[in-house]
Amino acid sequence: MKLAYYPGCSSEGSAIEYDLSTKKTALLLETELKELKDWNCCGATSAHNTNKLLSLALPARNLAIAEQNGMDMILAPCAACYNRLHSTELIARKDEAVREQIKEVIDMDFAAQTSTVSVLEWLDGKVGADKIKAMVKNPLKGMKAACYYGCLLVRPVEHTGFDDPEDPRSMDRIVQALGAETVDWPFKVECCGAALATSRPEIGAKMIYDVISNARDAGADCLVTACPLCMLNLDMRQAGAEKAAGEKLGLPVYYVTELVALAGGASPDEIGIGKHFVEAKGYLASLPARAAAMEAAAPKKAEKAGSEDKTADAAGNEDAEALQKKIDAMIKAFNKSPDKMAARLIEGEERAKILAEIITGDEKKIARLAELMITDKDKAGKAADAFVTGELKKREKAGS
Numbered sequence: 001m002k003l004a005y006y007p008g009c010s011s012e013g014s015a016i017e018y019d020l021s022t023k024k025t026a027l028l029l030e031t032e033l034k035e036l037k038d039w040n041c042c043g044a045t046s047a048h049n050t051n052k053l054l055s056l057a058l059p060a061r062n063l064a065i066a067e068q069n070g071m072d073m074i075l076a077p078c079a080a081c082y083n084r085l086h087s088t089e090l091i092a093r094k095d096e097a098v099r100e101q102i103k104e105v106i107d108m109d110f111a112a113q114t115s116t117v118s119v120l121e122w123l124d125g126k127v128g129a130d131k132i133k134a135m136v137k138n139p140l141k142g143m144k145a146a147c148y149y150g151c152l153l154v155r156p157v158e159h160t161g162f163d164d165p166e167d168p169r170s171m172d173r174i175v176q177a178l179g180a181e182t183v184d185w186p187f188k189v190e191c192c193g194a195a196l197a198t199s200r201p202e203i204g205a206k207m208i209y210d211v212i213s214n215a216r217d218a219g220a221d222c223l224v225t226a227c228p229l230c231m232l233n234l235d236m237r238q239a240g241a242e243k244a245a246g247e248k249l250g251l252p253v254y255y256v257t258e259l260v261a262l263a264g265g266a267s268p269d270e271i272g273i274g275k276h277f278v279e280a281k282g283y284l285a286s287l288p289a290r291a292a293a294m295e296a297a298a299p300k301k302a303e304k305a306g307s308e309d310k311t312a313d314a315a316g317n318e319d320a321e322a323l324q325k326k327i328d329a330m331i332k333a334f335n336k337s338p339d340k341m342a343a344r345l346i347e348g349e350e351r352a353k354i355l356a357e358i359i360t361g362d363e364k365k366i367a368r369l370a371e372l373m374i375t376d377k378d379k380a381g382k383a384a385d386a387f388v389t390g391e392l393k394k395r396e397k398a399g400s
Contacts, residue, residue, distance in 0.1 A: 001029075001030065001031045001032070001126065001127075002031070002032045002034065002071075003026075003031060003032070003033055003034070003071070003073050003074065003075045003117075003122070004033075004034055004035075004036055004066040004069070004071035004073065004074040004075070004114070005033035005034060005035045005036065005074070005075050006035075006036055006039055006042075006062055006074050006075065006076045006081060006085065006116075007019055007035060007039070007077070008041075008042065008076065008077065008078040008080075008081040008228075009041050009044075010078055010228040010229075011077070011078070011228075014228060014232055014236075015077075015078070015228035015231065015232075015255075016272055016275065017255065017258065017271060017272030017273065017275050017276070018077055018078075018228055018231070018255045018257065018258075019077070020270070020271045020272045021255055021257035021258040021260070021261045021266075021271040021272065022075075022077050022119065022255075022257045024257075024261040024264075024266050024270065024271055025123075025257045025260045025261045025264070028135055028260070028261065028264035028265070028266075029123075029127050029131065029132070029135060029260075029264075031122075031127070033075065034069070034071065036062055036065050036066060036069075036074070037065065037069075038065065039062050039065065040058060040061055040062060041058060042058055042059045042062065042076075042080065042081045042084040042085060043055050043058035043059060043084055044080050044081075044084065045080070045195065048084070053101060053102075053105060054105075055084070055088075056088050056091065056092065056098065056102055057102050057105040057106050058084075059081075059084045059085040059087075059088040060088050060089075060092060060102045060106055060110055060112075061106045061108065062074070062085060063085060063088065063089055063110065063112065063114045063116075064106060064108040064109065064110040065108075066114045067109070067110065067111060067113065067114050068108070068109075071114065072113065072114055072115065073114065073115050073116075073117060074114055074115070074116045074117070075116075075117055075118075075119070075122055076116050076117070076118065077118075077119045077226070077228075077257070078227065078228050079118070079150060079151075079152040079153045079226065079227035079228075079229070079230070080152060080227075080228075080229065082116055082117075082118045082152070082153070083152045083159070085116040086115075086116040086159060086160070087159050088112075089112050089114060089115065089116060090159060092110065092112035093112040093113075099111075099112055118153055118160075118162070118226065119226045119256060119257060120149075120153060120162070120163065120170040120171055120174070120226055120256070121162045121170075123170075123174050123256070123260065124162075124170035124171075124173055124174055125162060125170070129173050129174065129176070129177040130177075132174060132177040132178065132260065133177040133178075135263075135264050136177070136178055136179060136263045136264065137263070137264060137265040138262060138263055138264075138265060139178065139179030139263060140175075140178045140179045140180040140259060140262070140263055140287060141179045141180070141287065141291040141294075142180075142286070142287040142288065142289070142290030142291030142292075142293075142294060143175075143179075143180035143181065143221065143222065143287055143290070144180070144181050144182075144183060144219055144220050144221045144222070145175050145180050145181070145182050145183070145220055145221070145222050145223070145224045145254075145259075146182070146183050146185050146188070146215035146218060146220035146222070146223050146224070147171040147172045147175055147182050147188060147224050147256075148187075148188055148192075148211065148215070148223050148224060148225045148230060148234070149163075149168045149171060149188050149189050149225075149226070150189065150191070150192060150225065150227045150229075150230045151189070151191050151194070152227065153168075153226060153227065154168045154189065155189070156389075157386055157389050157390045157393060158389060158392075158393045161390065161393055161394075164386075164390075165189065165386040165389075165390070166189060166368075166379075166382065166383040166386050166387075167188075167189075167368060167383075168188065168189065171224060171226065171256055174256055174260065175224055175256065175259060178259055178260065178263040179263065180259070183215070183218045183219050183220045184218070185214060185215055185218035185220070186214065186375075186376070186379075187210065187211050187214040187215065190207075190210070190211060190214075191207060192207060192208055192211050192229070192230045192233040192234060193205075193206075193207035193208055193233055194229055194233070195229075197232075197233050197237050197240075201240065202244070204233070204237070205237070205240050205241045205243075205244035205245075206241075206244065206245075208233050208234060208237055208238065208240075208241040209241040209242075209244065209245045209247075209249070211223075211234065212234060212238060212241065212249050212251050213245075213247075213249065215251065216249065216251055220251070221251070221252075221283065221290075222251060222252045222253065222254060222280075222283060223251055223252070223253045223254070224253075224254050224255070224256050224259060225253060225254075225255060225256070226255065226256050226257075231253060231255060234253045235253040235276055235277045235278050236277045238251070238253075238277065238278050239277070239278075250278065251278065252276065252278050252279065252280035252283045253276065253278060253280070254273070254280060257271075258271050258272075258273060262284065268280075268281050268284060323374065323375075326374045327367075327370050327371050327374050330370035330371075330373050330374055331366055331367060331370040333370075334359060334366045334369065334370055335366065338356040338359055338360050339352070339353070339356045341356075341359075341369075342355040342356040342359070342384070345369065345373075345380060345381055345384040346381065346384045346385055346388060351385075351388050354388050354391055354392070355384055355387060355388050357391075358387050358388065358391050359387070365387060368383060369383060369384060
């Protein structure tokens, strides 16, 4: 496989370990990365908030360079870079007038035919879990990871579309292929605070703390991300979040490409893990012992599972049973009257009708919405809206 490579500005500074591990991962997976010559900044948030045409011209120039070199697909590891490049190609592809404006500004031919992929699209969609699993030399058994997708990798769904915007699974599949265990947790697409960590640190620190503590409470021993800004907040600014909350967190954070490279035989120092702010090498060294402890505990867990129906008397179990009963009742309501339930979740008669069509017969989506209706109704509405937007995008593609 051959891909154009857009490293982005952070690869030369704050996210140098992302660049190192992405290149190592590509080598292990027999993917040739050809870095774009004379690439420029994608504009990120600054251009987007300053000038609309500038925000399109900056990423378009990189796309045009790829076109000139006969490359039809670009890998952009940074979530913001991926968002800006991919959004620009879609806008320019649909609007000829905008495309002509861009060509005039960048003084280059630009057909908007090159496609940008994220690290997750590349690893999960192009390479696949089977090939990743076959490459593993050092399984990450013993690791319990919370895969953190953040805001931009799977949103907006009309620009991404490669994963569920409310319950994405692509990174989980990659990490599981490496031999690690991933936890199911509700904060996987919540915002880490982004630039608020610097402009409004009192707000940013709380958002960072919420993500990390939620991952820990879900049973994770570490966090995994695919975004340099998320990494910066969760790793470098974790100490500030601890200070603001008055609580020690100490959760190591890794790029998903670091884990793939490690499992493929790379050393931690080779891919820059020693550069992390939260000590991350010690946890990796502890994995064999953790794996052994898990294996030793497995028979006991199996025995306990076989008898827990007879011995369960803890209030926590009773609470869980009560919660499940409420969710089961909600599932029945969805199956009985999908139209009515859809109308409760989403505004607009037409969108509610589409939602009802989507969930009818889809047990997974119904279970997801039913659980959220009980635990977080606002989030249930967001999930429903994302389902409809994704469906409309699919219909638009099918009709084009």
